[in-house]
Amino acid sequence: MTIALEMPRTVRGIELASRVIAIASTCLLMGVTVIDVVLRSTTGRGIPGAIEITEVFLVVAAYLGMMTAARDGMHISATLVTDRLPVRVARVTRTIGSVISALILLALIYATSARALVSLGAGEFRFGLVSVPIWPARIAIVVGLCGLVVAIVLQLAQQLMRSPRDVAA
């Protein structure tokens, strides 16, 4: 995934929504931490549960940005060998790589969904000065991984639709 990815309008909308939440979470983390520092310095007491809030929203920011990273071609892969292969062989190799990527992501989605459902059902929360619910973070993991698998499938489809001549060019 080294080049920016073309996405259909609906998928772009989902990516935009995920990105906005990820950016909002990043701003929240920044704001909570700075206010905590200022309050601690001035009044001697910070925001209760700042660490717990940070840990949960860090996960939200990290996983909801996955689709943006995929769209902008940021996830790292090595083209060391595939660039040197004949076009058709490289195409088959990349297809196998994309299928493996999608399969492992589906396994991760299955495992994290199960964990998220348990978390949601049990009302799991992070112990600390303040009890912060963890389930939003667990759901964000599933959403982020789903976004990533969609991006990989789209990339695979675009790869297969291009003719070998286009790829060679």
Place this chain on the structure above:
Amino acid sequence: MSAELVVAISALVLIALIVIEVPIALSLIVSGVTGLVLLGELGNLINILGATPYTSVAKYALFVICMYVLLGSLISNAGIGIAIFRAVNRIVGRLPGGLAATAVGATTMFSGISGSSVADVAAFGRISVQEMSRYGYRREYAAAVVAAAGAFAALIPPAIGFVLYGILAEESISALIFAGIVPGVLSCLMLMAYVIIYAALTGKRRGRDFGGIEPRPPAAQPAGPALAPTVPSVHNRGSARDFLGIVYAAVIFLIVVGGLYSGQFTATEAGAVGAVAALVITVIEVKKQRGSLRTVLRTSFRESVGTSSMIFLLLAGGGVFGYMITLSGLPQALARSLASGGLPPMLIAGAILLLLVPLGMVIDGLSLMLIVVPIVAPIVTSLGMDGVWFGVLVLKAIEIGLITPPVGINVFVISAATGAKLEGVFVYLIPFVALDLALTAVYFLFPDLVLWLPALFGLH
């Protein structure tokens, strides 16, 4: 099946997946899963896969990554990175290999703001590579110089690695941070001297002598995937604003490091305070330039969210792979056999550090630190060696892994950001890796180089 065989098979799976272009993070997960199955953890696999994406990311110390990446994006999109680059170029640009030396100097200066080698390369590398390739350097050479500079500057405070090492090994974080200053600055000066001397000795005085393209106007740039098209040339007529870039960098450095040393906030909080400072500076600068603040902020936040997610997916992959390595017991077995062999302590410390270099090639630095430090740090200190000195060397050895294949994360990051060919970058990195190894050997043989500054400040 023996632990050695399990790890060997997993490593082969990892290499095979990387070869067929599976993203590195997912390759780490698949190879980790392979190892776990071979270790008889099939029944527990769903639990591990369900838990690791959360547990490997939900760590308070990791929050600093988001903040430093955001800080870097804001600073570079506000044009402050290019101002630093221009100011340093005014000082060293006329020397042979001057632009390469400028890239090293500017990256070093920037690392004093960001605190993470990967963040330095992610945020600042684009500017350096764009400028160098505009003036005729091969993009791969330019990327190699920046990736190496990021690794060489990793010891300069604020360094995330020292915070983690201090927590894991129960050493003084302040002593570690002070201990990193001299080797960090010395390493960067040596790298700068190397690129200048290399250019002078080989007669490659100008950028185009390195085999790249002729200097060209910005509009004629080859299209990299993420190169900012609006960045003006470093050779444009300079102004006082260039040095204002250095002033801004100094302000952020003083806010972050000053607050850290005064005890006003922790190393992690310093990232958030630094990001807010960068946000304020960005607003001031963009307003002054009558630019579009909305565009700069939108670009910066988009970049920072994408880059952070990419790094966190790598950490999640490293988490699964690291869990498998820990479960295999291989690092522990190796460390124990080193300790029980009746060998001289310096030889054992040296052997551990040498072991870290190849491990750093296949496991990301953070995961490697989480796996190895709790085991090797007590062994080394129990043998009477200095824990702070060893911590600096551990970080140095791990940073060498960041620029060495197959999982040289600095190289992957700069390759993704600039479009430089991965294998070409690795080829150009060979002499830089050799130089880094030689410098590490010097710090190993002369511990006073590392320890005199913390001793001077009464921290050690």
